Amino acid sequence: MTAVYTFDVLCTLDGFGSYGEGGDWGGFWGKQGPEFLDHRLAQYRQEQRLVLGGNTYREFVALLDPLTEESEAQDPLNTRMRTLPTTVVSATLEGPLDWPHATLVSGDAVDVVARLKEESDVPLRSHGSLSMNRSLMAAGLVDRVQVTVFPVISGRTGTDPVFAGAADFDLELLESRTLDGRTLELVYRPSLHG
Numbered sequence: 479m480t481a482v483y484t485f486d487v488l489c490t491l492d493g494f495g496s497y498g499e500g501g502d503w504g505g506f507w508g509k510q511g512p513e514f515l516d517h518r519l520a521q522y523r524q525e526q527r528l529v530l531g532g533n534t535y536r537e538f539v540a541l542l543d544p545l546t547e548e549s550e551a552q553d554p555l556n557t558r559m560r561t562l563p564t565t566v567v568s569a570t571l572e573g574p575l576d577w578p579h580a581t582l583v584s585g586d587a588v589d590v591v592a593r594l595k596e597e598s599d600v601p602l603r604s605h606g607s608l609s610m611n612r613s614l615m616a617a618g619l620v621d622r623v624q625v626t627v628f629p630v631i632s633g634r635t636g637t638d639p640v641f642a643g644a645a646d647f648d649l650e651l652l653e654s655r656t657l658d659g660r661t662l663e664l665v666y667r668p669s670l671h672g
Contacts, residue, residue, distance in 0.1 A: 486624045625640075
């Protein structure tokens with residue numbers, strides 16, 4: 479049996495994964511509420527392996543505070559993300575990585591994740607890593623796409639369109655929930671269309 483691989487992504491209603499110059503939204507577009515944060519922490523507390531592409535790893539290292547007792551108390555979600563066993567797939571990074579429990583693997587992400595799915599005894603979750611995950615979806619390696627839609631439209635400042643350049647997929651809705659009365663989490667099983 480192979481490990482379940484979840485592509486976990488946060489976005490705006492218009493499908494942007496982040497915002498650029500001129501955007502003053504803040505993290506989670508300033509819309510995170512207590513129910514969302516508790517739900518998210520519960521998801522990341524489960525035993526799993528995080529899989530990141532090189533660009534997302536670089537962004538996370540720059541954005542997430544170093545691990546300290548104070549950071550753990552102030553931001554348990556980011557602390558948990560940093561302490562998960564992590565595989566970073568990159569042809570450009572060189573070790574050692576500034577991330578606890580991280581393993582750097584060079585090579586094609588499709589080959590690396592196919593091997594991880596066969597060898598891992600825990601589920602795999604990738605947060606962000608858009609181009610890598612679009613390739614993995616096209617290769618049929620993504621079992622679940624978890625999209626969390628925040629109640630904003632960032633047409634002027636939005637960057638990183640989540641599914642731009644992706645193949646065509648049919649989606650089977652597996653789960654849906656509304657958090658804090660405004661944020662929507664959708665979990666789909668993707669299959670290539672056609």
